[in-house]
Amino acid sequence: MTADTYDYIIIGAGSAGCVIANRLSAGGATVCVIEGGGSESAPNVQVPAGILSLYGNPKYDYAYVGTPQPELDGRRIPVNRGKALGGSSTINSMVFIRGACSDYDEWAALGCKGWAWDDVLPVFKSLEKNMLGQSPDWHGTEGELYVDRAxxxxxxxxxxxxxxxxxxxxxxxxxxxxxxxxxxxYNVTQHDGKRWSSFRAFLKPAMHRPNLTVLPATETRRLILEDRRAAGVVVAGPEGEREIRATREVILAAGAIGSPALLMRSGIGPGAMLKAAGVEVAHDLSGVGQNLRDHxxxxxxxxxxxxxxxxxxxxxxxxxxxxxxxxxxxxxxxxxxxxxxxxxxxxxxxxxxxxxxxxxxxxxxxxxxxxxxxxxxxxxxxxxxLRPKSVGEIRLGADGAAEIDHRFxxxxxxxxxxxxxxxxxxxxxxxxxxxxxxxxxxxxxxxxxxxxxxxxxxxxxALTVYHPVGTCKMGTDPLAVVEPEGLRVQGIDGLRVADSSVMPTLIGGNTNVPSMMIGERCARAILAA
Structure with a gap:
């Protein structure tokens, strides 16, 4: 099995992952981005109305299906998640919403110091390129993410x-x-009447950098753990199965379903659940996959x-x-x-x-x-x-697939x-x-x-509007998976999670742009270390 080596490995080229890849590669480090999906260049992706052809399309959508929901007549609920460069920002409705100010103040009150509204607003503004002349007290104009009206x-x-x-x-x-x-x-993440995904905003402009490698259509099988440190990943792609090594860190940005599933497949998660799924326990971390929330x-x-x-x-x-x-x-x-x-x-x-x-x-x-x-x-x-009280979980099935139980x-x-x-x-x-x-x-x-x-x-x-969060929550309580300051996974060196899964609660609104903010915060923490 061949192995390549980089300073940083980022799992997932979605809303958060594209931001992280841009920032880390701008600093000169060698960065490898691994994405399970492929190209997003087709006209039906770029034309806003093409969204109807994306949901359920196996080329662009993982098209998960949840477990039977007892309170919803036993139905299994579809869970659409982006499978392309740009992740779910490539198949979403492009609505630009950040959530209420109080949502982030609640995060801080729950033990996530540094995540209050006054902390995150400057980060949101730094990402935004507002084309509407809206108040500079609330909006930025120098970022890469175009924000416009339809x-x-x-x-x-x-x-x-x-x-x-x-x-x-x-x-x-x-x-x-x-x-x-x-x-x-609604304001939308569009530019010149076209979809402006996280890939278009952050990753595509950086693709010319010689220190940035992007591997599309590549599945991440598991993390490589050595002495309680993430040393790399095992992937399967067009070149077959191989190892990719990280000299500094591995960052999971695979989303609220993909990130906890990868941790559990790698032996990081609730010990009893992992044993039941036939996975050897490397690190018993009870919060992995818990705290699932959705609209x-x-x-x-x-x-x-x-x-x-x-x-x-x-x-x-x-x-x-x-x-x-x-x-x-x-x-x-x-x-x-x-x-x-x-x-x-x-x-x-x-x-x-x-x-x-x-x-x-x-x-x-x-x-x-x-x-x-x-x-x-x-x-x-x-x-x-907007702020549901029902809390579900992501479990690992015997076949290694994620079982999504919203408990709506x-x-x-x-x-x-x-x-x-x-x-x-x-x-x-x-x-x-x-x-x-x-x-x-x-x-x-x-x-x-x-x-x-x-x-x-x-x-x-009833269905969902596809805003799953919380399954690798940050915090200081017993179910916390990552620490708030830098989103490091508790008990494992060289490993962070940065996507919607770290949200301790569900914000009041669409989750695409908040996920980008989380990616930016993670990149800043790494660069400041």
Missing amino acids: RDPNPVSEVFVKAGRAAGLAENTDFNAGTQEGVGI VDGMITVRSASPMTLGLSVQNLPSMIAAPFQWLLARKGMLTTNYVEAGGFARTRFAGAEPDIQFHFVPGYRSHRGRLVEYGHGYAIHTCV FTAPEDAATLVEGIKIARSILAAPVFEPIRGPEMLPGPDVSTDDEILAYLRAE
Whole structure:
């Protein structure tokens, strides 16, 4: 088995990993980035509307499926995760959200010193290249991550914003300033009407560096541990199985599923679980795979006869024919949509100091049959629980694969909050401004009206909006996997984790940009050591 040697090995070219690779290689160290997926250069990745072709596509999506969920009628929930350079930032909806200020203050209060809002805001700003002239108190303009508005929002997205105002919610023109509360058009990570993934922002500009090696389509099998130190990895790729060695450190940035799974396959994790999976225990670390949190989501979908909404129809055929030319010539038209152009944050009667639900509005018909594409027109609202109390875990199966158990609704508060969220979403859709395009509600449907009926619907249909975090949490408690100061794995030298898995709690919003911030913090800690 051949072996190459580098100063640093980074597992995963996703939201965090691309940032780390850029920063470490800029300092002159030799860096090897190992990514299980391949190229992200195809047009369906770069064109925002191409997202529909990415979910479930084995070329770009690991397409995990969770374990049966007893509180969701025993269903197994799909878990989409990016499998390409850029990771999940290559298949996501490109929504730029950082979470509430109080989320990070809570992290600090939980023992993660140095992670309060005042600590992380300068880091967020350093990454951002804001194209909207938004307040410099909250935004940066010198970073690599382009932040813009959708180039050509569907007019129905503006209808949603007006309807939200009619339902008593404020209009919010910047969800990343002082408050998240209200409805509005989301900022997106796009540049010139194209997806601006972490790969595009951070890794691709560094690919010319002779000290940076990127190995796509390469699976990391396990860590090489020598005297309780991470000395390298065993990988399998186009050249077969081989060892890659690190003289300084190995950094896991494989995400909330991939990072704990790799630790456990390497013998680092809860001892009893590893033994049951047939893995020799190298380091009994009880928190690995624990503390899984995700945003559970319910949908309302409405049919409409209006071709103003996005949709596949004879009426819409001229727009569909024109769309490629509009996009190529002016970055306009229906191909510029990220499908969740608008949304917002609201409070149910259970909310505390912050909004407890988030909306993602789709100005097109979401199939009531679960199809990716459904003929016809309509619109939909997704509503998710922002700070769920239900906590799951990642286990290691006998075959070495990750078993994803969200345990959705095991905390009754989450179910109650989502029921209330569905009712608030319905109040928005009931606003008179929707009258010209109104149609029948297909899901949950007019016969679903009481709290018990809505809850039964959610048990049968609720999914996730793909924001798993927490499975290698930082902190000082017994379930902490990494220490907060530099994200080093407890009890193993030369090993760090830097991705959404280190979050001790789930932030109120989309997790792509917070993961980049975590990558930046990790790189700074390494360079300062």
